[in-house]
Amino acid sequence: MFSKTCEYGLRATIFIASESAKYKKTSQKEIAEEIDSPMAFTAKILQKLARKNIVSSSKGSGGGFYIEKENLKKIKFIEIIEALECGSIITGCGLGLKNCSEEHPCPVHEKFKDIKASLIEMFENTTLEELASGIKEGNTFLRY
Secondary structure: OOOHHHHHHHHHHHHHHHHHOOOOOEOHHHHHHHHOOOHHHHHHHHHHHHHOOOOEEEOOOOOEEEOOHHHHOOOEHHHHHHHOOOOHHHHOOOOOOOOOOOOOOOOOHHHHHHHHHHHHHHHHHOEHHHHHHHHHHOOOOOOO
C-alpha cells in the first residue's frame, strides 16, 4: 500500500514513539534493526522526519532519537505521511493512472473513492500515541 520509504518511516516513527513513551531515546542502529531496514536508508528517513519536526535527536552519550511525550498525543498519522511525502495513497488513483478524475474516472474510481475517504479519516484521527500504545503493551508488533 505504501512505498518502502513510507513503510520504514512509519515503522521508525512508531518505534521511536513507543520508546519515548518510556522516556527512552533510541539510536539509529536500534531503529534500523527493529524495523528491519538498511542503516543508510534509515538514516535518510530519520533526517527527513527530523527536518519536519516529527522526531528530535540529540548527540553524544545518552543521545538518540525521541519524540517529546506531549507530542505523542498531538502528532497525527497524517502528519507523518505528509512529512514522508507518501500521500499518493490519499491523492492518487487506485490503479496508479496519472489522469484519473471525476471527469475521467478509472474502472475502480468510484469504489476507491470511499476507501480513500475512510483512510483519510483514520489518518486524520489517529495519534502517534495510539499507534505506539500497542507496541508498548506488547499487543502489536513492527516485525515478525
